Amino acid sequence: MASLTDLVNLDLSDCTDRIIAEYIWFAPLRSRSRCLCSESSLHSEIRTRSLQVALDRPSPEICGVRALYLCKFGWPLSDVALSWAVLCRVGGSGIDLRSKARTVKGPITDPSQLPKWNYDGSSTGQAPGEDSEVILYPQAIFKDPFRKGNNILVMCDCYTPQGEPIPSNKRYKAATVFSHPDVAAEVPWYGIEQEYTLLQKDVSWPLGWPVGGYPGPQARDRSFFNFYRLHASYLLAEEAGLCKVINCSAFGRDVVDAHYKACLYAGINISGINGEVMPGQWEFQVGPSVGISAGDEIWVARYILERITEMAGIVLSLDPKPIKGDWNGAGAHTNYSTKSMREAGGYEVIKEAIEKLGRRHREHIAAYGEGNERRLTGRHETADINTFKWGVANRGASIRVGRDTEKEGKGYFEDRRPASNMDPYVVTGMIADTTILWKGN
Known part of the structure; x- marks a missing residue:
């Protein structure tokens, strides 16, 4: 297995052209961790070569297979003559990726x-054992940020051998909606805010939180930083010279930045990232994306994030309420507009669309993610799950309209109901169907 010294001695001359995941020995900052590297000379070398000191056990893939490959074989995967096509698909649960x-x-x-x-669909709960074959149809291509070169990631959907979409294939129905002439003429735009939580690997607990304990109140009260100043993990991070990097509050920033860069390389229309209210919780935004591409891009962005957290030795959670109590949940706020909404007089079109969404509230809630009732409580910047309301600049509403949209008389609105584990094909297709195709009868 490659040692830490092997990793430090990697050629990083073209580091700016590679995603962080290709070179950095990812290591989460965990509360019960201790520094693996004690030599001060290595501390200095690591910092100057942009490698983060690990505060926990290294990922087997990074410290083993990948480091060994880069060190011993001496040629990158992008130099292989033939290309790798990694075919991604949604699994049987409707939220897992395969x-x-x-x-x-x-x-x-x-x-x-x-x-x-x-x-074999029988191994994923998508087909019976006696007739287990499921067919993958390639639908969208992205550049592979892990292997680079001509290697690609391919988003697929799934069909029976007879050409019928299997029940977990939600892309098929969404594509049918978006291919309708009335929908295509409206050129629906989506901007999806994907929130997620980073968890420690050995315990299902947010990254940066003390095991079995809690930090102080959420970001509304920054006094919880004082708690971390007294915590052992903070002291170790301080000794390792990491406090300026993590600011002692942004747990998992290296993972977030690596994901951002990887998505940009892949060709995903990722438009931003930000930390969320609860420590260990983050968000990335995809869009504006047109029609079915919004769902493709969210799913592949999730795949890339899962790969990077795997390398980092931490766990990605899309649970809409990972921690009970006075902590924010995780959603997937979906910003939406049509051609008519973006043109003069669009504000009236927006209000008509919101009225339709209100009339089908229960239908939408049922399709907006499992466990959403734990998140939509009327607290923590959410509306109550049983009540539909909208408002301008109101983050406690089901639908929020921005001040700029109200002022300009056109623009977009935000559906704040979808949970972080929602299926983007379901949500985007349903919004278009309700606001454009449904006549309200």
Whole structure:
């Protein structure tokens, strides 16, 4: 297994052209961790070469396979003549992601260049054992930020051998909605705010929190920083020279930044990131994306994030309320507009659309993610799950309209109801169906 010294001695001359995940030995800042590296000379070397000191056990993939590959074989994966195509799909639970890879010839620029493939659906709860074959249809292509070169990530959906979409294939119905002439004419834009929580690996507890304990109140009261100043993990981080990097509050920033850079490389229309109210909770935004592409991009962005957290030795959670009590939940606020809403007089179109959404509130809530009732309580910047209301600049409403939209008389609105574990194909397709195709009868 490659040592820490092996990792420090990697050639980082082209580090700016590679995602952080390619080189950095990711290590979460955990409350019960201790510094693995005690030599002061290595501390200095690591800092100057942009490697973070690990405060926990290294990821086996980073410290083992990947480091060994880079150190011993001496040539990057991007130099391989043939390309890797990693085919991603939604699993049987409707929220899990699965993937498998195959070798393809030549640069692939369109999904139509890729053949259909299959997998054992009985192992994922998507087909019976006696008729287990499920067919993968390639639908969208992204550059592979982990292997670079001509290697690609492919978002697929799933069908029976007879060509029928399987029940967990929510993309098919959404694509049907978006291909409708009335919907296509409105060019629906989506901007999705994907919130998530980073958890410690060995215990299901937020990153940076003391095991079995809690920090002080949320970001509304910054006094919880004083608590961390007394905590052992903070003292270790201080000794390791990491406090300026993490600001002693932004737990998991390296993972977040790596994900941002990887999505940009992949060609995902990621528009920003930010820390959330609860420590250990973050958000990335995708959009504005048109129609079905919003769902494709969110799913692949989730896949990339899962890969990076795997490398980091931490866990990604999309639970809408990971911690009970006076802590914010995690949502997937969905910003939406149509061509008519973006043009002069669009504010009236927006109000008509919101009125339709209110009339189908229960339908939407039922499809907006599991466990959402734990999040939509009327507290922590949410509306009560049983009540539909909208307002201007009101983050306690089901639908929020921005001040700029009200002032300009056109623009977009934000549906604040979707949970962090929602299926973006379901949410985006349903919003378009309700606001454009549904006549309100």
